[in-house]
Amino acid sequence: MTLRAVKPHHETQLRILDAAEELFMQHGFEGTSMRLLTARAGVNLAAVNYHFGSKDALIEAVFRRRLDPMNTARIAEIDRMEKEAGGQPLEPEAIIRAFVGASLRMIEDSKCGGRNFIRLLGRTYTDPSKSIRALIGGLYAPAMERFKAAFERALPQMPRDELVWRMHFMFGTLAYTLAATDTVQLIAGCKPEDRYDARLLEERLTSFLVAGLLAPQLGAKDVKKAA
Amino acid sequence: MTLRAVKPHHETQLRILDAAEELFMQHGFEGTSMRLLTARAGVNLAAVNYHFGSKDALIEAVFRRRLDPMNTARIAEIDRMEKEAGGQPLEPEAIIRAFVGASLRMIEDSKCGGRNFIRLLGRTYTDPSKSIRALIGGLYAPAMERFKAAFERALPQMPRDELVWRMHFMFGTLAYTLAATDTVQLIAGCKPEDRYDARLLEERLTSFLVAGLLAPQLGAKDVKKAA
DNA sequence: GTCTATATCATGATAGAC
DNA sequence: GTCTATCATGATATAGAC
Numbered sequence: 001m002t003l004r005a006v007k008p009h010h011e012t013q014l015r016i017l018d019a020a021e022e023l024f025m026q027h028g029f030e031g032t033s034m035r036l037l038t039a040r041a042g043v044n045l046a047a048v049n050y051h052f053g054s055k056d057a058l059i060e061a062v063f064r065r066r067l068d069p070m071n072t073a074r075i076a077e078i079d080r081m082e083k084e085a086g087g088q089p090l091e092p093e094a095i096i097r098a099f100v101g102a103s104l105r106m107i108e109d110s111k112c113g114g115r116n117f118i119r120l121l122g123r124t125y126t127d128p129s130k131s132i133r134a135l136i137g138g139l140y141a142p143a144m145e146r147f148k149a150a151f152e153r154a155l156p157q158m159p160r161d162e163l164v165w166r167m168h169f170m171f172g173t174l175a176y177t178l179a180a181t182d183t184v185q186l187i188a189g190c191k192p193e194d195r196y197d198a199r200l201l202e203e204r205l206t207s208f209l210v211a212g213l214l215a216p217q218l219g220a221k222d223v224k225k226a227a
Numbered sequence: 228m229t230l231r232a233v234k235p236h237h238e239t240q241l242r243i244l245d246a247a248e249e250l251f252m253q254h255g256f257e258g259t260s261m262r263l264l265t266a267r268a269g270v271n272l273a274a275v276n277y278h279f280g281s282k283d284a285l286i287e288a289v290f291r292r293r294l295d296p297m298n299t300a301r302i303a304e305i306d307r308m309e310k311e312a313g314g315q316p317l318e319p320e321a322i323i324r325a326f327v328g329a330s331l332r333m334i335e336d337s338k339c340g341g342r343n344f345i346r347l348l349g350r351t352y353t354d355p356s357k358s359i360r361a362l363i364g365g366l367y368a369p370a371m372e373r374f375k376a377a378f379e380r381a382l383p384q385m386p387r388d389e390l391v392w393r394m395h396f397m398f399g400t401l402a403y404t405l406a407a408t409d410t411v412q413l414i415a416g417c418k419p420e421d422r423y424d425a426r427l428l429e430e431r432l433t434s435f436l437v438a439g440l441l442a443p444q445l446g447a448k449d450v451k452k453a454a
Numbered sequence: 455g456t457c458t459a460t461a462t463c464a465t466g467a468t469a470g471a472c
Numbered sequence: 473g474t475c476t477a478t479c480a481t482g483a484t485a486t487a488g489a490c
Binding site for chain 3: 239270271272273274277278
Binding site: 469 | 476481483485486487488490
């Protein structure tokens, strides 16, 4: 009891979280059994229930471990940028980079357990389970509100509806891109090494998203139609 | 035997397919049991295995029923448009509308079983299961190649890499948007009735995607940075 | 073709020795 | 805190009466 108490504390929990991150990504939540999970983690079958209480609680812990710090960092970055700008609204591109960058940086940061979680996250946005989506939605809510406020200041002329839709589209592009990293692509012909290059991906994504956010609004399409 | 043979043939299969579409969307594949499915369809528990062979084969049948006609229609539409244009490359916007429209039209076409399937489809693009993604990828491949060819003709100056990435982004935006229709949104504040309006959604999506597709390429960001 | 009943197996969770 | 053994439940799939 007191003998192993030097630093045995979080060891098992960490192994479980890491294994869960990888297996949930590969096989989904329902497709990952506790037996497979604990075997992969090298811990006993009963350890999950002892340390987390249930499989559902483990799922929540997996997301909280990464999402809370990530979204806290996002909010802090926006706060910092606005402070630096001294009251001036931010460039839309800067806001987008702050949002996209937080995800992409995790892909490269191996210390952070990165890519597994990011891909898991991308998949989970469209998970069929209501409780899962509620969990993710709740964890994201503060950051989304903060970004929405920043966009509203940056684009005061854009109707609120339009902005919400475009944030939705931007979020979707990011989510799908993260989920599809490293998996079979519907479009063949992409150089595999590029998929892992977070820097390149950030540039490509940002360029795409900035253009989408600033796209001409409904009705402006007639200009192009007249060809 | 011969008595009920007037038109008993596909009735059970159709009921199963319809129920599967709805339940797979709500609870995912692994989350949908045969018991729940057959109960919802009003057929016997053994009917799925009799008519489809296995649960996996049923999943495949669910997707084939809708995707094959949808992608055939997409290809036919591009063919028709190119023929009408008489050798001239198509407008990027027209190509995008052809792609997006095929999905959105299904949402409104109640005869086609529409919305359930489209939402299921959006979710399945990021499904963790390899076999599922291989199935979807295979069913989409011909249409994707056809659209890629049309884009290449429309945008001859765009590098192949760049085009592939942007098609990937466009596809992701569409996939996520379809999956998120009618579900809890990460961004609050959207008028619920708008989510169902396929016409409005097509305009918003097209505007966003056209801008993204035609966005300035890598390097052009410096222009805006100089503020 | 449809149904009941059941075989076979895997799951999440827990009790209790250590 | 960790382990073994086990429970209760649910899964897919099938055999065989009708």
